[in-house]
Amino acid sequence: MRTTIYLPDDLARVVEAYLKEHPQTNLSALVQEALEARLRRNPAALLELAGVVEKASVNAGEGAEDRLYRQER
Incomplete structure (x- = not known):
């Protein structure tokens, strides 16, 4: 499909x-x-697209922020 976006x-x-x-x-690949x-x-794909993480070991539902805090202590 071809379309025009603003x-x-x-x-x-x-x-x-x-x-x-x-x-x-290219723009087409980025938009796709x-x-x-x-x-x-797909949150992992969104994070990867944003350049935040390539692969997270846990997701937010698993208390990822608590896990990091415990590791630092």
Whole structure:
């Protein structure tokens, strides 16, 4: 499917900067990846897309923040 979307100027600038930093991808691939992650409710994919983590050992439902706190003590 082909479609046209509107991006506000500030979001467009962020997207352009991301694509410059990641020349191996393009706008179509980026949008597809973001939609897949969002629509399939895949939090790990969203975090990876955001560059937060590649693979978390636990999810938030397992008290991940408490686990980290206990490890530091």
